[in-house]
Amino acid sequence: MNSGLPQHLSIDSIVKRFGTFTALNGIHLSAARGELLTLLGPSGCGKTTLLRVIAGFLQPDAGQVRVAGRSLNGVPSNARNFGMVFQNYAIFPHLSVADNVAYGLRARGVTSADIARRVADALARVRLAGFADRFPDALSGGQKQRVGLARAMVIEPELLLMDEPLSNLDAKLRIEMRQEIRLMQRELGITTVYVTHDQEEALAISDRIAVMDKGRILQVGSPRDIYEQPADAFVADFIGGCNWFEGTVSNGELRLAAGPRLACAAKPQTARLALRWEDLRLATEADPPHHRLSARVAMASYLGHRVRLQLAPQNGGAAICADLPSHGEVPAEGTTALFAFDPQRARVFGTDGTRLL
Amino acid sequence: MRRAPALPPGGVLARLDPWPLLGAAALLVVLVFVAWPLSELAVESFIGQESGRLGFENYAAFFGSSYFRRALFNSLTVGAIGTVIALCIGVPLALAYARFAFPGRDTIEVGILLSMLSPPFVGAYAWILMFGRSGWVSEFARGLGLDLPPIYGTLGISMACAFGLYPLVFMVVRSGLARVNRNLEEAAYSLGRGRLGVMFTITLPLVLPALLTAALLVFLGVVSDFGTPAILGEGERFPVLATLAYSLYLSEIGAEPGMAATTCMILLAITLVLVIGVRFLSGRRSVASDTGGSLALQPLVGVRKWAMTAGVALLVLTANMPTIVVVVCSFLEVRGAVFQPVFTLANYQSAMVAMGNALWNSLLLATIALALIIVVGAGAGYYISRRSGLLPRALDLLIMVPFVVPGTVLGIGYATVFNEPPLLLTGTYAIIAIVYVIRRLPYMTRSCAAIVFQIDRGLEDASLSLGRPPLAGFRRIVLPLMQPGIVAGAAIAWVEVFSELSASIVLYTGPTRTLPIAAYQQAATGDFGLAAAYSTLLVGIAAIGLFIFLFAARGRRERAFGWV
Ligand SMILES: Nc1ncnc2c1ncn2[C@@H]1O[C@H](COP(=O)(O)OP(=O)(O)OP(=O)(O)O)[C@@H](O)[C@H]1O
């Protein structure tokens, strides 16, 4: 974590239980001013719970949330000045677009001339300038989400919280909106906590990502770190497609049951090797034999920019995948081919999930 | 550098969550006005009327007396027969409205609404006018040499009640039908079943919980009703539990409060057993699903279309006949106890004099009660459906109790408890207003809780995150969205409060007499012309109130959702 920098948001040992179930189990996290921090994890891992603790909708059983060094314990959510964007938009259905956006400003006693100006600005920023008098029923999903965004931003929040804001939109709109959100967030410099379970979205939008599982944070890092240097087998598996090979480490070498070997300095133990789908390629003369793997192509799916092969390794073992560039050479279904990998692309994990190599 | 954000204004008040406090206050009120009188009655029922000792003496006396046993038996048979009749009217209507398009649907539906408006005892009085000893129909039949079965007793009471209560069946079953997943019926059609087959094998079994609920509501309505058996039971000759309790408590010679309490407890026990039984039965088979939406209305063609209209219209007209008869009679001249075919306003002229301040009392009390019902009911409905924990659950339970407590029972409970300090309320306007509120609060709370349940919680979170304290968010976001539920609850509550008889008849004194009480008294013992005029005023004002609510609801909605 980027310690040393003054942290705008810092979350300290947060524990949240529902009855006997522990939804958040000691969360530490921080974000610098202006940073976009994403909480990424599978369904039920506690992302929403953490966000709602930050927002003040839930009281943690232990721990602290601090913003700009100030503890938020006992501060009700309506006094926190955090903007929030909701998954199901939560646009007030009986208020016009302009009244929705003005809602928070009215609560702050802003003069009506100021309100009019700021609402117009905010609507222009989310490209809804002509929609001020519309009612929510007459808006598309994307437009509702923009209203939600404008409503949260217009109060100049200390912190912006977003819970899967794009998950109800269709694929194309999702990509468009996430770029808009990113641009706007940077422009305004609002510290943002963004929740998603879509890894591609997380990689695309974040300054840093916190990967969560079962109420814990497994790794925090830049998108590139998370993808290329997963700290943990769960993180490696959750983000991107991974092939897993069982093997054992002995005498400074990892031997896979499937055949290949590579150097590994860890102490003798059973281990697993993770190899991303795109890191498995057709073998060339230059590849040493112990980095090769012979497999039959069970199925080839054309995905546009890639061809995804389902492979059955020759010497047994679970089915694996390989993503090959679609413009290059691609073996036909039913044929057997030799594949290879670069050892520096391989990640090795112990049985408990910790990274060995 | 960004400038420091303006934190929302407001001190301690903005930071406090006021709902638990309001909830606790409401709980205190229902403890005093629901739990206390009922537990007092329960205790009294175990204090021997003769000996003053604690025990089952009163219960033994009750079941030892053939007269008391007959009251119990009468209540049960009247309830059962009334329920069957109401189902026979309500279920076909519900099916017709939930499934078929036919001409005149909306117009006829107003008729169904109207039959809810007139309290059953007004119907009972109309039955006497038509089928009583000197009723026209009876006279006419006698002229033809026919002797009609007597209207006094079981048949008359159950019919009069059923004609007033079938709209409940209609509404409950229709909304149950609307919630049946359309794919289920479509699947049955696609498997080759005809319309009737689908109705009996799929539709009706699926709405069984709704049918049970409807039957329960009608049964409770019949056994709790005081006015109808009091008018059609000819005083002591055909006792039911409600009239028995009343006369035991208030009889001028030798009132027996202990036995009255015991009778109340037995009446209450019947209603509780039924409520719990129906809960149990329908809880086990919750089959209605809210996905998929309901079937589109099937258009009928040719003769069938008109046959449907005629059938539905005839049914509704029959059910409204008593009210129509009363209204018409109110404009007829009365000579002796017989209406003459001469139109006159004489009945209203004498009503204006005879009624004293009954009309004014009713308007005042019902308006005050309604205002309280709206405020307390909307708040409690919100609190109950949004919060979890012991306090909201207890509040929910206690608010709902009066829904199944017969009015006479509650009235006797109030008369017993609030007859002495610390809360000396008997004889006041307050006690009648309070009993109105307590009896009809459940409608509003339910209606509001149901709609709050459908309002996205996220809206309140959004409001909080934008800096509004909880109460402000409630007022600006939740309350406007609750409006349809509030209006629906208020409309029913108004009608019910304005024609409330069975509790207020126990609690009124001369100066606090209300219009339903005056109408009942004239119908039971007095002047037929006055009774008709009072009843017409009663139904008319209830109707005006109802239509104002329905109209206001429509106007508001259009204003709030301006693009329509
Ligand atoms: N009010 C509650 N009572 C009991 N358990 C709860 C409550 N709210 C959340 N949970 C549990 O806490 C866990 C975390 O829930 P949370 O909503 O934070 O998950 P999430 O990561 O946001 O998942 P998703 O991606 O599906 O939205 C889940 O197992 C959930 O069942």
Ligand SMILES: [Mg+2]
């Ligand atoms: Mg979530």
